[in-house]
Amino acid sequence: MSLERSIMAFAGFMVLLSLVLTALVHHNFVWLTAFVGANLFQSAFTGFCPAAMLMKKLGVKTEAELCKLKQ
Template structure:
């Protein structure tokens, strides 16, 4: 799995988790959904994503690294 795919999977999981928590625990968990969406939006422009950096440090390779065969 690449860093990009792991980041998308993590973001999707966090959105689903926050919606589940909003529906079952407390309505203020919708703020987590907003945070994840805002982070995805800003990372599209700034290319700064803490989750991507973490996945890279954990040893996942980027799509470019995989394509180059590193």
């Protein structure tokens, strides 16, 4: 799985997790949903994504790097 798809999967998981926590644990977990959404929005413009940086350090390859490996 590429870095780009990993980020989408992670963000989707965090949104779903925060919604479940909001419903079952405490209503303030909705702020986690807001944080994930705000982070996705700002990363679209700035390119800065802490989760992507962490995944990159863990060895997740970008789509471009995966294409080069296939050739």
